[in-house]
Amino acid sequence: MSVKEIYKTLDYGPAPESDAEAKAWLASHKKKFDLFIGGKWVKAGGKPFTANNPASGAKLAMISQASKADVGKAVRAADAAGAQWRALSGHTRAKYLYALARLVQKHARVLAVLETLDNGKPIRETRDIDIPLVARHFYHHAGWASLQDSELAGYEPLGVVGQIIPWNFPLLMMAWKIAPALAAGNTVVMKPAEQTPLTALYFAELCMKAGLPDGVINIITGDGETGQAIVAHKGISKIAFTGSTEVGKFIRKATAGSGKDITLELGGKSPFIVFSDADLDSAVEGVVNAIWFNQGEVCCAGSRLLVSEAVADKFYKKLRRRMDKLRVGDPLDKTIDMGSLVDKTQLTRIQNMVAAGLKEGGEIYQADIPMPNKGCFMRPTLITGVDTACTLVREEIFGPVMVAMTFRTPDEAIQLANNTRYGLAASVWSENINTALDMAARIKAGVIWVNSTNQLDAAVGFGGMRESGYGREGGREGMLAYLKPKGAEGKPLVAVTPTALKSNTPETGIDKTPKNYVGGKQARPDGSSVMPVISASGKLLGEVGRGNRKDIRNAVEAATKASKWSSSTAHLRAQIIYYIGENLDARKDEFAQRIKSMTGCTLTAAKKEVAQSVECLFFYAGFADKFDGAVHAPPVRDIAIAMNEPLGIVGIVAPQAAPLLGFVSLLAPVIATGNRAVIIPSDVYPLAATDFYQVLETSDVPAGVVNIITGEHDVLTPTLAEHDEVNGLWYFGKAGGVASVEAASIGNLKQVWSHKEQQVDWAKAYGRRYMEKASQVKNIWVPYGA
Ligand code: NAI
Numbered sequence: 001m002s003v004k005e006i007y008k009t010l011d012y013g014p015a016p017e018s019d020a021e022a023k024a025w026l027a028s029h030k031k032k033f034d035l036f037i038g039g040k041w042v043k044a045g046g047k048p049f050t051a052n053n054p055a056s057g058a059k060l061a062m063i064s065q066a067s068k069a070d071v072g073k074a075v076r077a078a079d080a081a082g083a084q085w086r087a088l089s090g091h092t093r094a095k096y097l098y099a100l101a102r103l104v105q106k107h108a109r110v111l112a113v114l115e116t117l118d119n120g121k122p123i124r125e126t127r128d129i130d131i132p133l134v135a136r137h138f139y140h141h142a143g144w145a146s147l148q149d150s151e152l153a154g155y156e157p158l159g160v161v162g163q164i165i166p167w168n169f170p171l172l173m174m175a176w177k178i179a180p181a182l183a184a185g186n187t188v189v190m191k192p193a194e195q196t197p198l199t200a201l202y203f204a205e206l207c208m209k210a211g212l213p214d215g216v217i218n219i220i221t222g223d224g225e226t227g228q229a230i231v232a233h234k235g236i237s238k239i240a241f242t243g244s245t246e247v248g249k250f251i252r253k254a255t256a257g258s259g260k261d262i263t264l265e266l267g268g269k270s271p272f273i274v275f276s277d278a279d280l281d282s283a284v285e286g287v288v289n290a291i292w293f294n295q296g297e298v299c300c301a302g303s304r305l306l307v308s309e310a311v312a313d314k315f316y317k318k319l320r321r322r323m324d325k326l327r328v329g330d331p332l333d334k335t336i337d338m339g340s341l342v343d344k345t346q347l348t349r350i351q352n353m354v355a356a357g358l359k360e361g362g363e364i365y366q367a368d369i370p371m372p373n374k375g376c377f378m379r380p381t382l383i384t385g386v387d388t389a390c391t392l393v394r395e396e397i398f399g400p401v402m403v404a405m406t407f408r409t410p411d412e413a414i415q416l417a418n419n420t421r422y423g424l425a426a427s428v429w430s431e432n433i434n435t436a437l438d439m440a441a442r443i444k445a446g447v448i449w450v451n452s453t454n455q456l457d458a459a460v461g462f463g464g465m466r467e468s469g470y471g472r473e474g475g476r477e478g479m480l481a482y483l484k485p486k487g488a489e490g491k492p493l494v495a496v497t498p499t500a501l502k503s504n505t506p507e508t509g510i511d512k513t514p515k516n517y518v519g520g521k522q523a524r525p526d527g528s529s530v531m532p533v534i535s536a537s538g539k540l541l542g543e544v545g546r547g548n549r550k551d552i553r554n555a556v557e558a559a560t561k562a563s564k565w566s567s568s569t570a571h572l573r574a575q576i577i578y579y580i581g582e583n584l585d586a587r588k589d590e591f592a593q594r595i596k597s598m599t600g601c602t603l604t605a606a607k608k609e610v611a612q613s614v615e616c617l618f619f620y621a622g623f624a625d626k627f628d629g630a631v632h633a634p635p636v637r638d639i640a641i642a643m644n645e646p647l648g649i650v651g652i653v654a655p656q657a658a659p660l661l662g663f664v665s666l667l668a669p670v671i672a673t674g675n676r677a678v679i680i681p682s683d684v685y686p687l688a689a690t691d692f693y694q695v696l697e698t699s700d701v702p703a704g705v706v707n708i709i710t711g712e713h714d715v716l717t718p719t720l721a722e723h724d725e726v727n728g729l730w731y732f733g734k735a736g737g738v739a740s741v742e743a744a745s746i747g748n749l750k751q752v753w754s755h756k757e758q759q760v761d762w763a764k765a766y767g768r769r770y771m772e773k774a775s776q777v778k779n780i781w782v783p784y785g786a
């Protein structure tokens, strides 16, 4: 035999990783686990369930189901530990996080094996990706704890946080959530997924080894019911969730009006875009990494392949050839590319989905390779010849199935890429830097990878837009999600009620009825109905439109057309906001009179409110071109460019009191960051806002950037909250409104920010936080350096 022939006939021998140590650990617990509460193992009230190895079907251990009462115990333990944990210096907390990082590294091998046994993913991945990233997260966040006083001054922890995670990256998702929570000074009630609880339980022991104070981390196992009890618990101030969009929406609804913060990291249908000038062989490897990494059970999986028509046939051919070289089998074998799906339920779900989807059209290719004859394995699958209407193109499959379509022009690629209700990630392949970065700017997703895919790092924020959820994990923005401004709690908000009308004769000189302001024009309200504006002494000051659903919809449509504002330069936005400030200042006396007549305050107080409003406009004009992003340097051959992007269209419900300052304090940061606004002014003192559109008209504000609809908060807000074209909602309106607004926002999972039913001191309510709330970070990973 020649050497060449030997090469051709060479095959992989088995290279199994030993599971002895992991098995010994399970045996040391008699294969039975309690809950980890207050630093101890505690018996659970619910009915135990089994942890299984999906690759072999073997039972691994009995796991406890935490009952509602157990959740209560865990929250009490976390609460009791809170005061002391918060009071520790950042340096001391850093030492604990550092100890956890070191312990993860010291036990890396057994953790990797345990993860593989429980989840079915290849040891190659748990060993080289999951566990090293877990350690990286604890190291990185040890640093944040040390830096908290200097880099995050003015913030304090939230309290007890509830964290609910999925089964696809069990220990990694836990690290993503626990590390920032602890660094910020919170204490934690964590629930791993019922399919994959084992590494979390091993981690509980590492917490004991690290000498972490009792109750700082509580790990309770159980299914969705336990999850629901965490979500509902009143002692928890924030829910951090990763999982399905369905449960994410449930959590938004269940926490509506509770005052709980939430961050949701949900599903995706991320595009993987290959241009004709891409390095096609690299892009093929990219696809392997995008959709067959972790069996495709990845929220940010590149699961929609978009290929330039010019190279599509060639690319598919290369890809099929590569698929036939993938190795699927025993996840503990170090030479295996793809392991087992997490359980039978997922396997069946995916197979049914593919079978049903193919009835709508499409051609299936499955890797022609040897497959194990038991366990939850599935062939790497490629489906071509589908279009945007197909279920398989629209729905998340969450398995090793790639669907492919072609495009002709970059514009068409963008249309296809953004034609989804999700917006988690995207991968762009082109050797032309202009093409790649132009796409990166135009794709609606939280993370963009140029000529790479599935890159993750603790320093780089991760999270989605639209129905992929909101909030970021990692980096500074990830830390902010576990903090609140110091002393944020105000007095309870009370509704402002109009004075009773004593005389119907209007104040002299006021006889006009201000209209709405839509698309740069004054617009008569749709319902031809008006509501009175009454002075503090009971006189009729004027009448404003009583807006309805149609008015809100028209305003949103006008805002949609003004999309250019979102890509305009910050310098231009700054200039226009300065101009608004200047024009308001020119009419300060008139505005002061107006405020005085509506609210009955002194002229001095009214003048002060106008002066503060002018100052506020100058503040955000000044900030517009200084709200820079960042360039992260993750430990790979890439940089990640963190861009602050506007949310898009932001609905604002302005406070009832502070008719001008409240209005301006919310509007200015929203438009300074490049959003278009639909704003509902105070429904008791609306005339300052309707006067304001004359200021806008003289300030070169492009049509549709600011739209003002007057009317009752309770009537107008639901339409804004439900509208799918509205991306964010700032509710600072009438007391008692937050719960229904949050519940109504779940359609497109828009971000709601509110007063949480507390009074806001508008004279002090400005700063970077407003800019942050009006924007979202997009991280663009670009290959860079050696
Ligand atoms: P899931 O969203 O039901 O489960 C995720 C976590 O939430 C688990 O810990 C679960 O116990 C918990 N949970 C379930 N119902 C809950 C409730 N009502 N309240 C509070 N917590 C609850 O996801 P599942 O059923 O495991 O997978 C279904 C689909 O979800 C997948 O096929 C995939 O499409 C998607 N998914 C997305 C993930 C991601 O990383 N974005 C991860 C896992 C699943």
Ligand code: MG
Binding pocket: 051, 052, 053, 054, 117, 118, 119, 195, 196, 197
């Ligand atoms: Mg399992």
